[in-house]
Amino acid sequence: MxxxxxxxxxxxxxxxxxxxxxxxxxxxxxxxxxxxxxxxxxxxxxxxxxxxxxxxxxxxxxxxxxxxxxxxxxxxxxxxxxxxxxxxxxxxxxxxxxxxxxxxxxxxxxxxxxxxxxxxxxxxxxxxxxxxxxxxxxxxxxxxxxxxxxxxxxxxxxxxxxxxxxxxxxxxxxxxxxxxxxxxxxxxxxxxxxxxxxxxxxxxxxxxxQKSPVAMMGTKAVLNRGRGQTVEAGLDYVAVWNAAFLQGEDMREAIGAQMQKREPAFKNIA
The missing domain is CATH 3.90.226.10 (2-enoyl-CoA Hydratase; Chain A, domain 1)
Incomplete structure (x- = not known):
């Protein structure tokens, strides 16, 4: 482009x-x-x-x-x-x-x-x-x-x-x-x-x-949301975020790759 x-x-x-x-x-x-x-x-x-x-x-x-x-x-x-x-x-x-x-x-x-x-x-x-x-x-x-x-x-x-x-x-x-x-x-x-x-x-x-794209998106979102907020508000936000996204495939793939001593293969975000 x-x-x-x-x-x-x-x-x-x-x-x-x-x-x-x-x-x-x-x-x-x-x-x-x-x-x-x-x-x-x-x-x-x-x-x-x-x-x-x-x-x-x-x-x-x-x-x-x-x-x-x-x-x-x-x-x-x-x-x-x-x-x-x-x-x-x-x-x-x-x-x-x-x-x-x-x-x-x-x-x-x-x-x-x-x-x-x-x-x-x-x-x-x-x-x-x-x-x-x-x-x-x-x-x-x-x-x-x-x-x-x-x-x-x-x-x-x-x-x-x-x-x-x-x-x-x-x-x-x-x-x-x-x-x-x-x-x-x-x-x-x-x-x-x-x-x-x-x-x-x-x-x-x-x-x-090479990292989980879902986890990377969430990490950036939580860091950005935390600017100007209290620690308590930030903790609430990340708790809700992980409650929504933690059960996806990426965590299983990341842990499995570490145990098998290989590079993880993550799917693109839809």
């Missing part, structure tokens, strides 16, 4: 999503936001997919929002209320473009090279894991152009970094380099270069794809 801004390839239960506008620094045009929704809808519809690797091309992962397209975010100029309703609907649609990643039923691994700027941080914080190439960096760039980050960074990054660091990055827009990001656990690994980072992500995706 190839859209205007993104490509999708699926092989051996792994979906590889790739940003494909390197000459434009993979900036996020109006087409990008719709393409992201279409690509993840296709992933969700494919029962064979068990993990996603999301990477990019060129010197930078993404320079964030395409500022030229930001000039067209106005509705009815004669009525400020209607103009603001138009803008609200627009922002909610942009948010949905990354919520589809967060809510994807399988884990998503981001591979970052060079700069991951503005909307790029919104994007990778919606992913489950992040692997970055040496020399890569992040920037919550919105503060530097006079706006509040509004597509997910400020909601998701507090679950990934200490509050003081979150606020420093959001208030200053400074570069957050790979080694510092690794020291806080924001990235899972720092690889020697982009190729090595992609290889590491693919190896991780392969390991994930």
């Amino acid at each position: 190839q859209t205007e801004t993104i490509s999708l390839e699926i092989a051996e239960h792994i979906a590889h999503v790739k940003l494909t506008r390197p000459d434009e620094l993979n900036t996020m045009t109006p087409a990008f936001w719709e393409d992201m929704i279409s690509v993840f809808e296709a992933i969700d519809a494919d029962p064979a997919v068990r993990a996603v690797v999301l990477s990019s091309t060129g010197r930078h992962f993404t320079a964030g929002l395409d500022l030229k397209s930001a000039q067209s975010l106005h509705g009815d100029p004669k009525d400020v209320a209607r103009e603001r309703v138009h803008f609200l609907k627009h922002v909610k649609r942009l948010q949905h473009s990354f919520t589809v990643i967060d809510e994807c039923r399988v884990p998503v691994i981001a591979v970052i090279q060079g700069g991951c700027i503005g909307g790029g941080v919104d994007l990778v914080t919606a992913c489950d894991m992040r692997i970055i190439a040496e020399g890569g960096w992040f920037s919550v760039q919105e503060i530097n152009v006079g706006i509040v980050a509004d597509v997910g960074t400020l909601q998701r990054i507090p679950h990934l970094l200490p509050q003081g660091i979150v606020r420093e990055l959001a208030y200053t827009g400074r570069r957050f380099p790979a080694d510092e990001a690794k020291s806080y656990g924001f990235v899972n690994a720092v690889a020697a270069d982009h190729e090595a980072a992609l290889a590491s992500a693919m190896a991780l995706a392969k390991t994930i794809a």
Whole structure:
């Protein structure tokens, strides 16, 4: 599958999503936001997919929002209320473009090279894991152009970094380099270069794809549901989840494979 801004390839239960506008620094045009929704809808519809690797091309992962397209975010100029309703609907649609990643039923691994700027941080914080190439960096760039980050960074990054660091990055827009990001656990690994980072992500995706797809879907759902909830509410949720799904074939297959010292063979999710 190839859209205007993104490509999708699926092989051996792994979906590889790739940003494909390197000459434009993979900036996020109006087409990008719709393409992201279409690509993840296709992933969700494919029962064979068990993990996603999301990477990019060129010197930078993404320079964030395409500022030229930001000039067209106005509705009815004669009525400020209607103009603001138009803008609200627009922002909610942009948010949905990354919520589809967060809510994807399988884990998503981001591979970052060079700069991951503005909307790029919104994007990778919606992913489950992040692997970055040496020399890569992040920037919550919105503060530097006079706006509040509004597509997910400020909601998701507090679950990934200490509050003081979150606020420093959001208030200053400074570069957050790979080694510092690794020291806080924001990235899972720092690889020697982009190729090595992609290889590491693919190896991780392969390991994930070998697990029970039902158990993997449930694990992600329970982890996501637990954000912002009490331990008690989380325990209730996972109890209900396992009461519904624990009696499937996957547990018997997983235990049988361990006892027989073989690789398990799980069916795709219907």
